[in-house]
Amino acid sequence: MSLSGKVALVTGAAQGLGKAFSEALLKRGAKVCLADVQSPLGEATTTEFQQEYGKDRALFVKCDVSSVSELQTTFTKLLSEYGQLDIMINNAGIMDEHNPARMVDINLTGVIMGTNMAVDVMSKEKGGQGGIIINVASTAGITPRAFFTPAYTGTKFGVAGFTRSWSYNPYVKKMGLRFACLCPAFTATDILNPMGTLYPVDAEKITQMIGINEIPAVVAGFIQLVEDEQCNGAVMTITAQEGIQFYKKPLALSKM
Ligand SMILES: NC(=O)c1ccc[n+]([C@@H]2O[C@H](COP(=O)([O-])OP(=O)(O)OC[C@H]3O[C@@H](n4cnc5c(N)ncnc54)[C@H](O)[C@@H]3O)[C@@H](O)[C@H]2O)c1
Numbered sequence: 001m002s003l004s005g006k007v008a009l010v011t012g013a014a015q016g017l018g019k020a021f022s023e024a025l026l027k028r029g030a031k032v033c034l035a036d037v038q039s040p041l042g043e044a045t046t047t048e049f050q051q052e053y054g055k056d057r058a059l060f061v062k063c064d065v066s067s068v069s070e071l072q073t074t075f076t077k078l079l080s081e082y083g084q085l086d087i088m089i090n091n092a093g094i095m096d097e098h099n100p101a102r103m104v105d106i107n108l109t110g111v112i113m114g115t116n117m118a119v120d121v122m123s124k125e126k127g128g129q130g131g132i133i134i135n136v137a138s139t140a141g142i143t144p145r146a147f148f149t150p151a152y153t154g155t156k157f158g159v160a161g162f163t164r165s166w167s168y169n170p171y172v173k174k175m176g177l178r179f180a181c182l183c184p185a186f187t188a189t190d191i192l193n194p195m196g197t198l199y200p201v202d203a204e205k206i207t208q209m210i211g212i213n214e215i216p217a218v219v220a221g222f223i224q225l226v227e228d229e230q231c232n233g234a235v236m237t238i239t240a241q242e243g244i245q246f247y248k249k250p251l252a253l254s255k256m
């Protein structure tokens with residue numbers, strides 16, 4: 001898939017992985033709407049990108065993904081500026097075991113609402129041009145070994161299950177859509193800073209054992225998913241020890 005002239009919406013784009021995904025798309029010729037709850041930082045990131053890639057190529061919208069109305073406003077602003085949406089990246093997420101309800105609202109409900117709104121805009125059956133929706137989960141979303149963060153792990157299992165379920169929808173071909181789930185293990189971003197766990201854990205020991213991805217390694221996997229026209233249903237894990245791997249797909253359902 002050539003990215004030149006495509007339009008992307010990336011949530012949680014002010015910093016970290018979302019910022020890096022946005023820049024990778026910009027470098028390949030896409031226009032990017034950066035959505036984030038952090039307003040000054042999101043604006044600064046967008047200004048930086050406008051200076052590097054052109055004023056009309058990046059747009060910032062302040063958006064809390066846990067708010068249906070803020071998400072709707074984001075889609076409205078994006079469409080009025082760029083007229084189309086081809087690539088939806090539901091990336092915004094937090095780690096806060098002490099506030100599980102808020103974490104579910106952002107990490108899971110935000111992804112569900114962002115995906116469903118994107119389907120409405122992008123589906124060929126509804127006047128869109130098709131495209132790809134990538135939801136960012138975590139290796140914690142496919143193995144419960146992240147025992148120290150049970151609620152976070154629950155939200156990421158939800159994201160992976162939700163995304164895979166969409167990918168098996170028998171209408172995806174007609175809609176011209178692809179769904180993929182990106183599951184990095186520990187990656188060097190600010191989310192690791194507070195180590196917000198419920199129980200005392202030797203975080204250093206755990207991260208040493210598992211290793212920490214550098215951001216470019218995750219961006220490489222991300223771009224592979226965006227560009228690969230055959231990737232519908234992919235669940236890609238990225239670990240410092242084993243790099244990119246694909247989580248096995250269950251047997252296909254008999255023809256529906
Ligand atoms: N870094 C890791 O170790 C790692 C590993 C696996 C998965 N992930 C996932 O990657 C995604 C990106 O995280 P990151 O590592 O870049 O962390 P980060 O903390 O650097 O970035 C998260 C971004 O999301 C934004 N955000 C938070 N709440 C939001 C909300 N309600 N609405 C909109 N934006 C919001 C933040 O402002 C921030 O810009 C998350 O979903 C995270 O769970 C991270």
Ligand SMILES: CCCCC/C=C\C=C\[C@H](O)C/C=C\C/C=C\CCCC(=O)O
Nearest residue numbers: 095138139140145146185186192195203
């Ligand atoms: C001990 C520190 C916990 C707090 C870390 C904060 C945020 C982390 C977010 C990531 O999504 C976590 C990524 C991976 C989970 C770690 C291990 C899962 C097991 C990996 C494996 O089984 O290979």
